[in-house]
Amino acid sequence: MRLLRRAVSVVALLAVVLIAAFTGVYLWQQPILLTGTGYAAHNACAVTEVAGRDDPATDLPENPLVPYLDVRGAGGPTTATLLGQLAHQRAWFTEGFGCTLADHRPELGEATPIExxxxxxxxxxxxxxxxxxxxxxxxxxxxxxxxxxxxxxxxxxxxxxxxxxxxxxxxxxxxxxxxxxxxxxxxxxxxxxxxxxxxxxxxxxxxxxxxxxxxxxxxxxxxxxxxxxxxxxxxxxxxxxxxxxxxxxxxxxxxxxxxxxxxxxxxxxxxxxxxxxxxxxxxxxxxxxxxxxxxxxxxxxxxxxxxxxxxxxxxxxxxxxxxxxxxxxxxxxxxxxxxxxxxxxxxxxxxxxxxxxxxxxxxxxxxxxxxxxxxxxxxxxxxxxxxxxxxxxxxxxxxxxxxxxxxxxxxxxxxxxxxxxxxxxxxxxxxxxxxxxxxxxxxxxx
Incomplete structure (x- = not known):
């Protein structure tokens, strides 16, 4: 029993160390990860809602993050994450103003009509x-x-x-x-x-x-x-x-x-x-x-x-x-x-x-x-x-x-x-x- 407890303690300690290491790496890399998800969210929102196309992935440059991006929604907002969990970014579509990266829908006022x-x-x-x-x-x-x-x-x-x-x-x-x-x-x-x-x-x-x-x-x-x-x-x-x-x-x-x-x-x-x-x-x-x-x-x-x-x-x-x-x-x-x-x-x-x-x-x-x-x-x-x-x-x-x-x-x-x-x-x-x-x-x- 004592050996089992010790083994459990070692495993728990290793888990804590691994989680801490992962967290540290994630926090260190978070700005560049958010750049990737921000680009993806804004791109998908704008290609879909501004350009009226259905192929936003074709406007993503080659990047190691691309296979792990999870992009969803259509501007209300469009969200992008890594693996569905990390580096969450939102892009909101506003008629006349296109797409904006923001945590919450921005208040932009009325867009002047253009004839x-x-x-x-x-x-x-x-x-x-x-x-x-x-x-x-x-x-x-x-x-x-x-x-x-x-x-x-x-x-x-x-x-x-x-x-x-x-x-x-x-x-x-x-x-x-x-x-x-x-x-x-x-x-x-x-x-x-x-x-x-x-x-x-x-x-x-x-x-x-x-x-x-x-x-x-x-x-x-x-x-x-x-x-x-x-x-x-x-x-x-x-x-x-x-x-x-x-x-x-x-x-x-x-x-x-x-x-x-x-x-x-x-x-x-x-x-x-x-x-x-x-x-x-x-x-x-x-x-x-x-x-x-x-x-x-x-x-x-x-x-x-x-x-x-x-x-x-x-x-x-x-x-x-x-x-x-x-x-x-x-x-x-x-x-x-x-x-x-x-x-x-x-x-x-x-x-x-x-x-x-x-x-x-x-x-x-x-x-x-x-x-x-x-x-x-x-x-x-x-x-x-x-x-x-x-x-x-x-x-x-x-x-x-x-x-x-x-x-x-x-x-x-x-x-x-x-x-x-x-x-x-x-x-x-x-x-x-x-x-x-x-x-x-x-x-x-x-």
Whole structure:
């Protein structure tokens, strides 16, 4: 009996040690696990409820956690866990605002209705067949590639606009002209336009500083333009990894603006350009508070005037639009963004941006150092700081918005051209096909 008791005690002790070890490992790894479940919950909610698709798993990048994810629900909320028990995350769908990660349903107010009439591309008929343009688009879809390479390229939509007319369009299976697609960091370029609208209205100025009341140190010198040009100097790491600011902001913080504002300076404002999704989301937090519009800011100020009826910029739980990453729109609506930029902010005969806004937006950032050459005021330019061209095949005045997984809105003012490429390209190098697409479209239209 004594030996039995001793054996039971040893087993119990071992169980306690194992549980403690597991708990310690889980707590240590919890932030990265929550990143995985947060990504999965938000993705499943948005793909299903915003894009209207039934295949959210196809938008998950390869990750060791994927086989262990348990995703359930349809935005009311969508939940994601590991093994049905661990790292619980919820994403809530709100009409007009898309999906938001939060423990409880966020209170976001009413979404401004958007009528499509202001956007000439929404109901435009499908373009007539043009063999040369269609061939260029076919190459962008990888029709000339082996099946595996074509799948890796992952093109999902291409739209071509010439002089304000839709002249080319194609979609992958499961997508069409009414399917919103996530632009990721192309949202940053949209935020530059949104800021311009507010500058034209006199709500904000590029040289405004002292943007947060608690910034009584060197951060008080950060300006609106610094946030747009990624020269705030706030400490940041855009690496998607354990404990980095970007994963913490997107998947662990319910008030993303407050989190970014709490970060210390690592450089004097204006001296170093460091790519940061935090800068752009903080800017929208500031603009949303200044206007009093909260989550509805992008809809009222920009999306509705342009008639982007499919477009949604998703907010965080506090109501801050996540202007760094979370705009969904159809490729036709993304094309309207490019056409609006090409027109320097004139839409339907009305000037919405200050005259010359895009010229200023494309002026190189005069930082002493940069980790993103050619990134101007949240739009990227073909000319690089050293005088070379990023894409020598394309006209020098080419500029573009760029997002994760190969999202592009490429604008060529000298050709009156806007080309949109959307896709899911986590691994393959998609850039050659985009450059080839624009180059061949220019030749076909020339």
């Amino acid at each position: 499509a009439g202001a956007n000439p591309f929404t109901d435009a008929p499908a373009p007539d067949a043009d063999p040369e343009i269609d061939a260029a688009i076919a190459a962008a879809f990888g029709d000339d590639l082996a099946e595996a390479d074509r799948a890796a390229l992952g093109t999902r939509g291409v739209v071509v606009v010439k002089d304000g007319e839709l002249v080319g369009e194609r979609y992958a299976d499961g997508f069409d002209a009414e399917t919103p697609q996530l632009g990721w960091s192309m949202t940053k370029s949209v935020t530059s336009l949104l800021t311009g609208v507010l500058v034209e209205q006199g709500v904000v100025a590029l040289d405004d500083d002292r943007l947060r009341p608690e910034w009584t140190d060197g951060r008080a010198d950060i300006t609106v333009e610094d946030l747009l040009r990624q020269t705030s100097g706030l400490e940041w790491d855009e690496t998607y990894d354990l404990g980095t600011p970007i994963t913490r902001m997107l998947y662990l913080e319910e008030d993303m603006g407050d989190y970014v504002a709490s970060l210390p300076l690592e450089h004097d404002p204006g001296t170093v350009q460091e790519y940061s999704s935090g800068n752009t989301t903080l800017l929208c937090d500031i603009l949303a508070e200044r206007t009093g519009l909260g989550a509805d800011l992008p809809r009222q100020a920009l999306l509705a005037p342009l008639g982007l009826s499919s477009a949604v910029i998703e907010p965080d739980a506090s109501g801050t639009p996540v202007c760094s990453s979370y705009m969904w729109a159809t490729p036709r609506d993304w094309a309207a963004i490019g056409w609006f930029a090409l027109q320097d902010g004139v839409w339907g005969g009305e000037r919405l941006l200050p005259e010359g806004w895009m010229a200023q937006s494309l002026t190189p950032t005069g930082a002493e150092e940069t980790d993103d050459p050619g990134n101007a005021m949240s739009w990227r330019t073909n000319p690089l700081p050293d005088g070379s061209l990023r894409w020598p095949e394309l006209p020098e005045d080419t500029f573009y918005a760029s997002g994760h997984d190969g999202q592009k809105v490429i604008v060529v003012p000298s050709e009156g051209l806007v080309v949109v490429r959307m896709g899911f390209t986590p691994e393959a190098d998609h850039t050659p096909s985009e450059v080839r697409l624009v180059d061949e479209v220019i030749a076909a239209l020339g």
